[in-house]
Amino acid sequence: MKGEGRRDVVPHSALSHFVSAFPLPAAFETRRDGETIGGKGVLPAVSDALHHRCSQEEQAKAMSEAESAIDVVPIRRPVRWHIGVFLFPAFVVYSAIMVLPLIETLRLSFYNTVDGAPAFVGLANYKVLLGDARWAHDFWNALVNNFIFFVIHMCVQNPIGVALAALLSTPRLRFVAFYRTAMFLPTLLSFVIVGFIWKLILSPIWGVAPWLMSLVGMKSFFAPWLGQSGPALVAVSLISNWQYIGIPMMLIYAALLSIPEEVIEAAECDGITGWAQFWKIKLPLILPAIGIISILTFVGNFNAFDLIYTVQGALAGPDMSTDILGTLLYRTFFGFQLQLGDRSMGATIATVMFLIILAGVSFYLFAIQRRMRRYQF
Numbered sequence: 001m002k003g004e005g006r007r008d009v010v011p012h013s014a015l016s017h018f019v020s021a022f023p024l025p026a027a028f029e030t031r032r033d034g035e036t037i038g039g040k041g042v043l044p045a046v047s048d049a050l051h052h053r054c055s056q057e058e059q060a061k062a063m064s065e066a067e068s069a070i071d072v073v074p075i076r077r078p079v080r081w082h083i084g085v086f087l088f089p090a091f092v093v094y095s096a097i098m099v100l101p102l103i104e105t106l107r108l109s110f111y112n113t114v115d116g117a118p119a120f121v122g123l124a125n126y127k128v129l130l131g132d133a134r135w136a137h138d139f140w141n142a143l144v145n146n147f148i149f150f151v152i153h154m155c156v157q158n159p160i161g162v163a164l165a166a167l168l169s170t171p172r173l174r175f176v177a178f179y180r181t182a183m184f185l186p187t188l189l190s191f192v193i194v195g196f197i198w199k200l201i202l203s204p205i206w207g208v209a210p211w212l213m214s215l216v217g218m219k220s221f222f223a224p225w226l227g228q229s230g231p232a233l234v235a236v237s238l239i240s241n242w243q244y245i246g247i248p249m250m251l252i253y254a255a256l257l258s259i260p261e262e263v264i265e266a267a268e269c270d271g272i273t274g275w276a277q278f279w280k281i282k283l284p285l286i287l288p289a290i291g292i293i294s295i296l297t298f299v300g301n302f303n304a305f306d307l308i309y310t311v312q313g314a315l316a317g318p319d320m321s322t323d324i325l326g327t328l329l330y331r332t333f334f335g336f337q338l339q340l341g342d343r344s345m346g347a348t349i350a351t352v353m354f355l356i357i358l359a360g361v362s363f364y365l366f367a368i369q370r371r372m373r374r375y376q377f
Contacts, residue, residue: 150302165256291369
């Protein structure tokens with residue numbers, strides 16, 4: 001330090017670096033020891049020079065960005081009109097087959113024939129369906145039977161499908177392709193063929209079921225199940241389970257194969273193998289697939305008609321014990337034997353079926369599916 005007052009001293013090497021990078025104004029002259037003439041320190045001078053240089057660079061950068069922004073011409077993306085062209089035929093077909101009949105069904109449910117002409121009656125058809133003694137008895141009987149039909153599928157078809165899929169996914173199992181094809185084959189058969197085959201099998205006169213049960217000493221348990229009011233619905237439900245068990249089996253089988261190998265290897269490293277691995281590791285991971293199967297079963301069962309019509313006829317005997325909403329809708333809308341068809345009441349039953357299915361699907365989507373998303377990869 002030299003002189004009377006305190007002066008700033010900067011090493012010559014650092015000062016040379018800043019001066020070479022940012023030239024100082026002419027008013028400042030430096031000595032070799034880093035001091036300035038005039039009593040003003042070097043650091044304030046360097047700071048002013050840096051600020052002056054940075055402001056110039058920022059202005060130049062802003063001007064270059066403005067010029068580049070003016071020169072840029074926005075590129076218009078081509079209109080993807082071909083997407084609409086390809087979707088239009090499918091939209092027309094779907095609307096003609098699904099949307100328009102649904103709208104017409106909803107409209108018919110609010111109309112009825114009065115003095116030989118259609119007239120708007122509001123909710124009168126629904127009051128008759130739910131409140132009239134004859135209509136209410138048939139409707140509630142069909143609804144209860146339909147619910148039992150669904151519960152049997154959920155308790156028999158889906159658990160067996162999950163078990164078969166777990167067996168097929170065993171790594172060391174041989175002839176997997178043969179077993180998979182054989183179990184899925186009944187699903188490909190027509191419901192007419194399945195219905196008549198099982199009517200012949202379970203016939204007490206010429207069926208093979210009594211003979212097969214006699215081979216294992218169970219002939220005394222055989223009964224004409226399709227002809228008795230009690231077990232008829234259960235028998236028809238089990239026939240439906242036999243036909244469609246391949247669908248849950250294949251969906252669960254695909255879900256099991258999609259589980260990453262790293263998860264299985266980590267479980268094996270922790271000592272979790274066999275059925276313990278299935279219950280603790282695999283089953284939680286396939287819950288979304290089980291949920292999809294459950295909602296498909298629900299929709300299919302409450303739309304069921306064909307198999308019961310083939311096995312038990314339109315009257316869903318014996319004594320309406322196998323009557324479900326589908327067969328009730330058929331008899332009401334089209335008529336059967338001495339019963340004349342009623343389009344308005346048939347549309348009312350179809351609308352109630354639609355609302356039941358819509359409520360079940362909505363409950364699954366908004367109450368169940370959200371809780372199972374955390375198990376997805």
